[in-house]
Amino acid sequence: MLNNDTIIALSTPPGSGAIGVIRLSGPEAISLTNQVFASKDLEQQATHTLHFGLIKDGEVMVDEVVVALFVGPKSYTKENVVEISCHGSNYIIQQIISLLVSKGARAAKPGEFTLRAFLNGGLDLSQAEAVADLIASDNKASHEVAMQQMRGGFSSELKDLREQLIHFASMIELELDFAEEDVEFANRDQLLALVQRINKVLHRLIHSFEVGNVIKNGVPVVIAGKPNVGKSTLLNALLNEERAIVSDIAGTTRDTIEDEININGVVFRFIDTAGIRETADVIEAKGVERTLDKMKQAKLIIYLVDAQETEAEVLVQLEGLSKQSIPYLFIVNKAELLNASQKDFYQQQGALLISAKEKLGMDVLETALLEKVNLSHVNTSETLVTNIRHVEALKQTQNALNRVLENIHNPVTSDFLAMDIKQALHYLGEITGTVTTDDLLENIFTKFCIGK
CATH class of the missing domain: 1.20.120.430 (tRNA modification GTPase MnmE domain 2)
Structure with a gap:
């Protein structure tokens, strides 16, 4: 699989910017660059050095650049590597790449620099x-x-x-x-x-x-509950933006909406779902089905109830929730409407009291989320398989x-x-x-x- 040709690619993100970095790797990386670099003789320079000069196409100046030399095997790929830092114009970048391709370089495939590092013994596969x-x-x-x-x-x-x-x-x-x-x-x-x-x-x-896997990909958290309890409002409050449509009409959310935030270094992927209820509406029923599927796949469930629901209704929902094998947080929305007796009841059930609309209790909820995933004790210097x-x-x-x-x-x-x-x-x-x-x-x- 190891080719002896010289590859080239843009290593910085595409688009206009202050600078672009073009990378070459292969036996002729230095000699090809030397053909278009109007300054020192790069083939006579030491490894790990920087050189200022002009890239020229014949007599036409393309750009002022800085060339970094890495002579193999003292490079990322263990081959000769050149990195050209030019101005970040798309036109300039394409001119330089096209010029070097015309001299004999080949456009690199995805991951080919790291593949060469692996094949040449610079990295093993897990490191790559x-x-x-x-x-x-x-x-x-x-x-x-x-x-x-x-x-x-x-x-x-x-x-x-x-x-x-x-x-x-x-x-x-x-x-x-x-x-x-x-x-x-x-x-x-x-x-x-x-x-x-x-x-x-x-x-x-x-x-x-x-x-x-949680550290690498984030914690999938499903926001579930009956229709119109404030799930979309809660998602918007957590994200601090109007991500989901909010309406007084029950059943507004018919498909899942996902977004993520970083809380103290832990990424949470929040999934707003359709309200759980029996419905004759075919589309809404499909949304409810997806909600139940997402709940099974989640690492954590935020289960939301409305402060105006009866205690009997809440206890029925809690009973069903307790049968889930997935950890959950029991959240009561619109807590500003609760009287002292109701607050006492919910606290006995282990509920967190919030107001998504007024963004009250969000700090307590974020703390509870971190405690549930229990990543504070993880030592990232130890070997973790991801x-x-x-x-x-x-x-x-x-x-x-x-x-x-x-x-x-x-x-x-x-x-x-x-x-x-x-x-x-x-x-x-x-x-x-x-x-x-x-x-x-x-x-x-x-x-x-x-x-x-």
Whole structure:
């Protein structure tokens, strides 16, 4: 998959700006740039240096630029890399890229720079995926997790596990070579202890995905309740903008509306839903059905009731809500209408009292949201799995090792143990890229932006 050609792409976001950065990588990155750079001879300059000069197309000046040189292997891709900082005009950027393409460069594909970094040994596959997570990070926690993985925290933990398994795999392979002598090179008690120890680590990593996925993708929170209790008003109050249509007519919201906010470093994805009730309206009924589906998929439910509902109606709703396996916050809207007795009743039910229209109690609600997701105790310097591909591979590794445990206790030949240990090594290798296929790499790197 590794090409020897030189690739080029814009690495800054498209559109007009103060500067644009054009990146080249490949064996001829420096020599091609040198052909259009009217200043020093770039091929005679040291790595990691900056050079001011002109980009010229023949005698025509295109722009004043700063060229950064990174001579391989001391670069991101481990190849010769040039980064040209020019003025951020779309016209100028396209002129420079077209000029260098005419000299022999090729337009880069999505993620091709990082793919080359992986293929050239600069990053393993999990680190490469962390690069994409780092670019997409939009809060402190997701940034810290992506940085920890990109710097090899997850990789080093997996490397230790693989090395220990490889030792026993080699010992068992040796036993197979001396099968006729009936000798045992791999101590079964030590193998048992090792597999049990690795399984504990795998369990911790798999379990960490629940938190890691929330940090990476945000907490999906469904705002549910009967029609006209103020769900859309609450969404608008949380977002501090008129995102959803508000009306006194019941059933106004017929489809889900989603938006997100960052509360103390945690991203919450709020989903305003159609009111839950029986209806003959086909479209509204479809909205109610979607509401129930979204509630099943949520990590947290904000269940809203109107202050004017009767205690009996509220208790029926609470009974149904308590049967949900998903955590919820019980919220009473229009709390300014409550008398002392009603407030006492709702407080006994563990309700939070707010007024979405007047934006009262929003700070208390935000605090309750943070407490429910319970991320304040999470140490983002520890290894947290954030990628579903990694989780599936870890589960497959665990299944293979569980078969090893079964076979240790049963009178089976060494070749069965060897086969299951090889399977475990295979799945661990899929995470870091020790084991890859072209389809896997294409699936991962085509999701990157062009220029990275």
